[in-house]
Amino acid sequence: MTQRIRGVVAPVLTPFKADLSPDRERFIAHCKWLLSQNCGLAVFGTTSEANSLAAEERSILLDALVAAGVDTSRMMPGTGCCSITETVKLTAQAVKHGCAGVLMLPPFYYKSVSEEGLYRYFSEVVQRVGDARLKIYLYHIPPVAVIGITTGLVERLLAAYPNAIAGMKDSSGDWNNTKTFLDAFNVRAGRAVSLGARRSSDPGTDTQTSFDVFVGSESFLLANMRNGGAGTISATANVNPAAIHKLYAESGKLKTESGKRKTQRTDHDLEGLQAKLNVVRDLFGRYPMIAALKQAIAICANDPAWRTVRPPLVELTAEQVKTLAAELNTIGFKMG
Amino acid sequence: MTQRIRGVVAPVLTPFKADLSPDRERFIAHCKWLLSQNCGLAVFGTTSEANSLAAEERSILLDALVAAGVDTSRMMPGTGCCSITETVKLTAQAVKHGCAGVLMLPPFYYKSVSEEGLYRYFSEVVQRVGDARLKIYLYHIPPVAVIGITTGLVERLLAAYPNAIAGMKDSSGDWNNTKTFLDAFNVRAGRAVSLGARRSSDPGTDTQTSFDVFVGSESFLLANMRNGGAGTISATANVNPAAIHKLYAESGKLKTESGKRKTQRTDHDLEGLQAKLNVVRDLFGRYPMIAALKQAIAICANDPAWRTVRPPLVELTAEQVKTLAAELNTIGFKMG
Numbered sequence: 001m002t003q004r005i006r007g008v009v010a011p012v013l014t015p016f017k018a019d020l021s022p023d024r025e026r027f028i029a030h031c032k033w034l035l036s037q038n039c040g041l042a043v044f045g046t047t048s049e050a051n052s053l054a055a056e057e058r059s060i061l062l063d064a065l066v067a068a069g070v071d072t073s074r075m076m077p078g079t080g081c082c083s084i085t086e087t088v089k090l091t092a093q094a095v096k097h098g099c100a101g102v103l104m105l106p107p108f109y110y111k112s113v114s115e116e117g118l119y120r121y122f123s124e125v126v127q128r129v130g131d132a133r134l135k136i137y138l139y140h141i142p143p144v145a146v147i148g149i150t151t152g153l154v155e156r157l158l159a160a161y162p163n164a165i166a167g168m169k170d171s172s173g174d175w176n177n178t179k180t181f182l183d184a185f186n187v188r189a190g191r192a193v194s195l196g197a198r199r200s201s202d203p204g205t206d207t208q209t210s211f212d213v214f215v216g217s218e219s220f221l222l223a224n225m226r227n228g229g230a231g232t233i234s235a236t237a238n239v240n241p242a243a244i245h246k247l248y249a250e251s252g253k254l255k256t257e258s259g260k261r262k263t264q265r266t267d268h269d270l271e272g273l274q275a276k277l278n279v280v281r282d283l284f285g286r287y288p289m290i291a292a293l294k295q296a297i298a299i300c301a302n303d304p305a306w307r308t309v310r311p312p313l314v315e316l317t318a319e320q321v322k323t324l325a326a327e328l329n330t331i332g333f334k335m336g
Numbered sequence: 337m338t339q340r341i342r343g344v345v346a347p348v349l350t351p352f353k354a355d356l357s358p359d360r361e362r363f364i365a366h367c368k369w370l371l372s373q374n375c376g377l378a379v380f381g382t383t384s385e386a387n388s389l390a391a392e393e394r395s396i397l398l399d400a401l402v403a404a405g406v407d408t409s410r411m412m413p414g415t416g417c418c419s420i421t422e423t424v425k426l427t428a429q430a431v432k433h434g435c436a437g438v439l440m441l442p443p444f445y446y447k448s449v450s451e452e453g454l455y456r457y458f459s460e461v462v463q464r465v466g467d468a469r470l471k472i473y474l475y476h477i478p479p480v481a482v483i484g485i486t487t488g489l490v491e492r493l494l495a496a497y498p499n500a501i502a503g504m505k506d507s508s509g510d511w512n513n514t515k516t517f518l519d520a521f522n523v524r525a526g527r528a529v530s531l532g533a534r535r536s537s538d539p540g541t542d543t544q545t546s547f548d549v550f551v552g553s554e555s556f557l558l559a560n561m562r563n564g565g566a567g568t569i570s571a572t573a574n575v576n577p578a579a580i581h582k583l584y585a586e587s588g589k590l591k592t593e594s595g596k597r598k599t600q601r602t603d604h605d606l607e608g609l610q611a612k613l614n615v616v617r618d619l620f621g622r623y624p625m626i627a628a629l630k631q632a633i634a635i636c637a638n639d640p641a642w643r644t645v646r647p648p649l650v651e652l653t654a655e656q657v658k659t660l661a662a663e664l665n666t667i668g669f670k671m672g
Contacts, residue, residue: 020420020460051445054421055390084356084647085390107648109387109444111480117648124356124647144447146482147648311420311460312443312453312483 004135004166004212005076005100006230008245010034010237011045013294014053014061016308022053022061026306028068030238030297035074037241037336038249040233041065042103044078046144046171047235047290052310055086059093072098076233080105080139084121088128091136101135101166103233108145118147119156126164134164141171141216148172151184154211158185162209169233171216175223178215185211186228218244219281222274225251235289239296240280242336247273283327291316292324299325300335340471340502340548341412341436342566344581346370346573347381349629350389350397352644358389358397362642364404366574366633371410373577373672374585377401378439380414382480382507383571383626388646391422395429408434412569416441416475420457424464427472437471437502439569444481454483455492462500470500477507477552484508487520490547494521498545505569507552511559514551521547522564554580555617558610561587571625575632576616578672583609619663627652628660635661636671 012034015026031041043065044050044058053061062077079090079102087104094102104125106118126134138157140149149168157165170178212230215221221232221244237244251270284292291309295316298306307315316324348370351362367377379401380386380394389397398413415426415438423440430438440461442454462470474493476485485504493501506514548566551557557568557580573580587606620628627645631652634642643651652660 046446051418052420052443054417054419054425057419057421081390082387083390083393084388085393089390107388109382109480110648111482113648114650117650120647120650144445146447311456312446312449314450314453314456 003073004210004230005040005074006212007040007248008038008218008231008237008241009040009042009076009214009233010241011042011047011078011103011233011235013238013290013297014044014048014050015294015306016310017305018308020308020310022057023305024061024064026303027061028065028070031065031070032068034238034241035071038245039237039241040074040076040100041070042076042078042169042233045103045233046078046141047238047293048078049290049310049313050078052313055081055090058090062090062093062097066097073100075099076101076103076137078103078105078139080107082107082109084124084128087125091125091134092129092131095129095131095133098133101137103137103139103169105139105141105145106147106149108147111146113147115150115153115156118153122153122157123160126161132163135166136161136164137166137212137214138168139171140168140177143171143173151180154181154185158211165211167210167212167214167230169214169216173217175220178213178220178224178229179227181211182213182224182227182229186213217281218247218277219274221247221277222251222270234281235293236281236284238293239284239300239335240277240333243273243280244277247277279331280333283331283333287316287320287324288313292320295321295324296328296333297335299328300333339409340546340566341376341410342548343376343584344374344554344567344573344577345376345378345412345550345569346577347378347383347414347439347569347571349574349626349633349642350379350384350386351630351642352646353641354644356644356646358393359641360397360400362639363397364401364406367401367406368404370574370577371407374581375573375577376410376412376436377406378412378414378505378569381439381569382414382477383574383629384414385626385646385649386414388649391417391426394426398426398429398433402433409436411435412437412439412473414439414441414475416443418443418445420460420464423461427461427470428465428467431465431467431469434469437473439473439475439505441475441477441481442483442485444483447482449483451486451489451492454489458489458493459496462497468499471502472500473502473548473550474504475507476504476513479507479509487516490517490521494547501547503546503548503550503566505550505552509553511556514549514556514560514565515563517547518549518560518563518565522549553617554583554613555610557583557613558587558606570617571629572617572620574629575620575636575671576613576669579609579616580613583613615667616669619667619669623652623656623660624649628656631657631660632664632669633671635664636669
């Protein structure tokens with residue numbers, strides 16, 4: 001049984017060349033740098049502009065990462081497309097490469113779809129991939145995908161596929177929603193899952209049955225870790241991974257060292273780390289996030305090529321670039 | 337210069353086999369039947385579950401239709417994907433096959449995108465396809481795609497690409513919105529387009545500069561034709577094409593025979609035809625539309641295989657099937 005991926009994971013920004021084709025060299029270099037910062041790789045997430053890439057482009061980039069020796073046990077590629085066929089193809093490729101998991105959007109074109117329809121979709125994907133190594137992290141991001149992941153859906157999927165359904169990323173931006181999922185499904189080591197009948201259709205053999213909840217923003221990281229969460233998959237981890245990892249690591253120590261919170265002082269320290277993260281997150285939140293993160297790398301690495309985004313996104317305006325640079329300077333921001 | 341496509345067009349339902357793969361034989365047969373009913377073919381529309389198909393599956397099906405001798409001059413395939421790369425590939429294929437046009441969704445994953453970003457997206461597609469035969473019908477369906485087509489966007493695109501931007505399908509369900517586009521952009525034969533500067537970057541040489549507005553439901557067909565519209569691209573055309581075409585043809589006669597409305601009586605006749613169409617449309621509108629249309633074909637053609645939909649859609653329940661059959665019977669519905 002391989003170790004589940006936990007901690008800080010970046011939905012890796014995808015650099016583009018001037019002709020809008022993916023820039024493999026910069027992409028691989030950025031992935032390697034993130035790994036060096038204790039940051040896992042959710043390549044092909046929303047922040048990655050993955051939905052502005054053809055399925056085939058994602059497939060080629062994943063092969064390129066593997067060929068470059070990037071550690072797939074720290075990788076959770078986004079594989080959720082609108083069609084079962086494309087989702088299955090990308091997911092099977094990720095599993096074959098030994099990726100720690102896949103981050104899976106629900107099919108997001110048709111609206112007002114039923115829980116039954118979404119259940120059938122994910123069920124069909126699990127069955128078609130048919131590999132015991134499959135670990136799906138359901139991706140809840142209603143502000144963008146509109147179609148969301150409900151507790152009812154997770155309950156049905158966990159009952160049918162307790163090993164394949166490994167967790168979720170909650171990008172609702174609503175802590176109460178995260179808390180609802182943590183309370184309903186989070187299972188710590190040694191505790192049995194208190195769900196109903198498990199069907200034998202699951203191709204998995206893994207007996208680790210926790211449902212790992214990642215928050216979609218490090219703003220909720222401390223709250224998530226205090227409530228048994230697994231970490232964060234956050235856009236800003238592309239530029240601020242070390243500080244986010246520090247909070248993750250420190251909050252983990254509390255639990256492992258004593259089994260209960262140590263002192264008020266330590267809690268206070270953690271809150272200080274969280275507050276510092278929030279300053280950076282809030283700064284980027286005042287801009288179109290993806291363009292601003294790419295611009296920040298362009299500034300910090302003195303590499304203007306990083307600015308490029310694919311339409312329908314647009315890069316920051318000259319005025320925004322100026323303000324962003326000044327704001328980063330004011331808080332003494334450095335990548336790392 | 338080829339004739340623009342006008343009239344009644346069906347977003348062709350895609351039949352699936354039990355294993356959810358596209359059923360080519362039934363698909364080709366349905367396309368040929370629709371053509372025999374004076375109905376054009378917007379294959380790969382929303383009603384076609386095209387967004388539950390891989391780009392590659394659409395590509396293979398289009399080739400299969402062409403190989404089967406289906407008339408591409410009556411065809412307007414849906415080619416709009418989230419990525420420029422896939423949209424360009426499918427669009428270029430349609431143009432190469434001599435399709436009358438393509439129905440193009442805006443990229444629909446990222447939300448709150450700017451008009452500038454959408455302009456760049458469509459502009460990039462036109463430039464990359466780079467073929468004077470390209471005719472794009474912009475697809476406005478905010479209830480599903482969320483991202484919509486604005487008058488500002490159309491104005492910019494028409495100014496840059498007067499030949500490639502041929503019209504739109506308005507599935508907003510809001511007649512006021514359709515009227516706004518008709519008033520702003522519809523140009524009858526012989527009238528020049530009263531827009532600003534035309535850029536020379538358009539690869540087209542076609543001097544026909546009308547902007548053809550199709551309504552997304554035949555409920556608005558008479559209103560559209562009275563206001564200079566081009567026809568309708570409507571889901572229900574899959575099962576009720578002859579009656580919808582009759583209203584289209586009759587409303588056209590009014591214009592060509594006299595140049596103004598003939599008599600109150602004729603207007604009254606047209607309204608009668610519209611009212612009859614509305615009865616059928618409203619009936620299907622009370623069910624999940626796509627599943628209900630497939631079920632209606634299954635009933636009328638005594639071919640249960642037609643029921644199948646791809647997740648996340650679900651077929652009608654047994655109870656819904658019973659009610660639908662009874663309701664169709666009550667209005668004496670027959671396909672045709």
